[in-house]
Amino acid sequence: MGHLPTERTSLLTAEGILLGRTAKDRADAIDQCGRALLELGAVEAEYLPAMHEREESLSTFIGEGVAIPHGTDQARQYVKRTTLVVLQFPDGVEWGPGNTVQLCVGIAANGSEQVGILSALAQVLMDSEKAAKLRQAADAGTVLDLLQSIDEEKD
Secondary structure (H helix, E strand, O other): OOOOOOOOOOOOOHHHEEOOOOOOOHHHHHHHHHHHHHHOOOEOOOHHHHHHHHHHHOOOEEEOOEEOOEOOHHHHHHEOOOEEEEEEEEEEEEOOOOOEEEEEEEEEOOOOHHHHHHHHHHHHHOOHHHHHHHHHOOOHHHHHHHHHHHHHHOO
16 A cells, blocks of 8 residues: 655655664675665665775764765665665674774765765764764664754755
């Protein structure tokens, strides 16, 4: 049963929040982010290798135990709709020398929306208190509450 399209689709939904995950390494964590975006129908499969490409050229680690994996600019053609996924890795994932990530925010964005999303995300995640709450979140509702400002910023 299809549902009526709403005026605006939310960037982040409960289905896109995966808590208590484990990853053997950075590549595995990025794969899990990509697969989550794929399962939500946000991207085509071709977007996934581009997330690794982006990581090779420029680390998406932003501090506070957070990384924001996303594809290259060329990969935007594979984005069906702008979407975020949040994956939490309580045990941490080695993200390059001396950097451990407990929270990955996977981003699929087409066009100029990406800049607004990245800056809104950075504002939330640079707040160490909010970042800590996200790293320790026990349920999707907590994550949605903490990140709702990003939805408001994208307009």
